[in-house]
Amino acid sequence: MRLFAPFAKIRLVSVLCLSILGGCQAEQADRVGEPKQPARDDAITAAGSSFAAPLFNKWLEVYGAEHADLRLHYDSVGSGAGIERFLAGSVDIGATDAPLRPHERDQVEGAFAQLPITGGMIAIAYNLPDFAGPLNLPRDVYTEIFLGNAFRWDDPRIAAANPGLKLPPQLIQVVGRRDSSGTTFAFTNHLAAISDDWAQGPGVGKRIDWPGGAMEAKGNEGVAQRIKITEGSIGYVEAGFAERLGLSIAWLENEAGGFVLPNVETGRRGLANGSDRPPSDLTQTIPDPQGARSYPIVTYTWALVRAADSHPAKTSRVHDLVRWMLTDGQQYAEALRYVPLPKNLTQAALAELDRL
Template sequence: MGRAGLRGALQKAALAAVVCFASEAGAVELKGAGATFPANLYEQWISEFNRANTDVTVTYSAVGSGEGIRQFSQGSVAFGATERPLSDKQVEAIAGGVLHVPTTAGMIVFAYNIPGLDKELRLSQESVAGILSGRIKAWNDPVIQAANPGANLPAKDIALVARRDSSGTTFSLTSHLAAVSSDWKEVGTTIVWPKTAQLVAGNEGVAGRIAIAEYSIGYVEYSFAARLNLRTALVENKSGQFVRADAASGAAALASTVDAMPADGRQSIPNPEGETAYPIVTYSWVLLRRENADAAITDGLKRFFGWGLADGQALSDKLGYIPLPAPVAERAKAILAELR
């Protein structure tokens, strides 16, 4: 057996070990790990599904997209979650094949803590790139002032809060920045931030730090900012409009790309069209093995995510996520049906 074949056999054995342990315990246990981005939604999905289905127990560890992909690739969990789709090379390296099922979408917002600011903060594309690169260092910088006429912006240093872990949120944000700024070059789940940035783990970590750090700003999935009642900036979109993150602007961002969703579900939206579209949005995917070692695991995954793609979508808007557009939800169900 070659090295690749041995690796695949070990991955299958590891997954089978997890499955057998769960089956012997009675209820099927579906362990997942990955992105913090959808964690608030998955928490509610799991609570409602587990309450109604005593023969299946779902758990999810919000450890970040990079770590979730690692655990999924090694067969430690039944499903992973990410905002960065796997590359073809990554897919080919995982035994059993990989399905990308879009489960929800969301907006990446800039939450801020500026004491005494008397107006909503407006961030141009130039401001966003400048703040995140460290070129813009103070709140009263002329570039920020130009988009906020009459606002009492303080002569205080900007305290940037960013992710230190491997993050799909970071990937989606930097993909947007590369699309709108010729000066922004680095795209990835981890990047080199300015030396003065405060680096924390997870969307919840970023939101929590902003809540207590005066004159701070950072990027988070919208629901995390909403949970802590953080102020969020209006952000300039492709049409030059400053747009507030809400259900309508999130839906508008997805609307122009719905028909372009590829058969495998892997679609990025780095700079959406539309005057009312919020500019930084992404789908969030679960990663599933196309072929599983145990039929009970396959059945449990189909039931849980099938419920999430149907009844579970009603929870998205309540929590600050963007419900999947109907054609995308149907595409996701078709991908889920390929699970064996």
């Protein structure tokens, strides 16, 4: 009996330790699940849009150098995950290329704002090494490609838009997003606006079931990389990602019937949508811009920001950062292929921020 007594004590101690640890783990799990805003006043976290990630990272780099007392971090996890984290209270700023839907707005505790902070363009990029290019894609043709109804590069409809250029007798491999994405929302919002077949088929959303045998990748960077390594591929990606990777970019037909490339000027015209006045609704989307020189697939990126709550000092710092993004920070957009906000839209966003 004496020989086994120490082992009994060890077992008892082990059980007690496991019970204590289990209680601690359960308590920690409960704390993790609480939808509370991060409390550290010297740390600001943001997450969401991979579309706007390069600009967000630049902003935090510059602002962080000017505010050494702050710890700044951005997670490029896609608009859907960014919204989820904001709703859960695990980040201070959510970044999304798709405005909140009504049921998502209802989940936000307390006052908040959706503020446009930059604009950008979605390019249709492709990989055809032996094609002399550039490639023209009419509106009805690129819709048919993503519907899976035009599945060869030498399709007569593609050839008719590119006279004198030899297209390869090769299958088209579509690349789409597999994560919940504001880029996908903006792209499908455009396709639904110009095609009844798309509107009644795949529809509009941050995540969709891609027709046919589309390849899928995560994030703008993932789609861009997949296009780069896959001959015969085509996909949609933020214009800056396509340019930085040296991808070929198609000229797209706009609402006025002209073929345009994505650049800051055509993007600015697309976001203006033929008007000099800012939209009355700051969450308004522009699915099919008007104007002869407008790029047809444009989107804003919105910052989701809370009003002051139980952490007023922290909230004040978050608002100061967003205010800087809307003002001094706009100068960094163009070099990264984003579209700086027009002054009247910036003023409207600042007024909304000041009302929080």
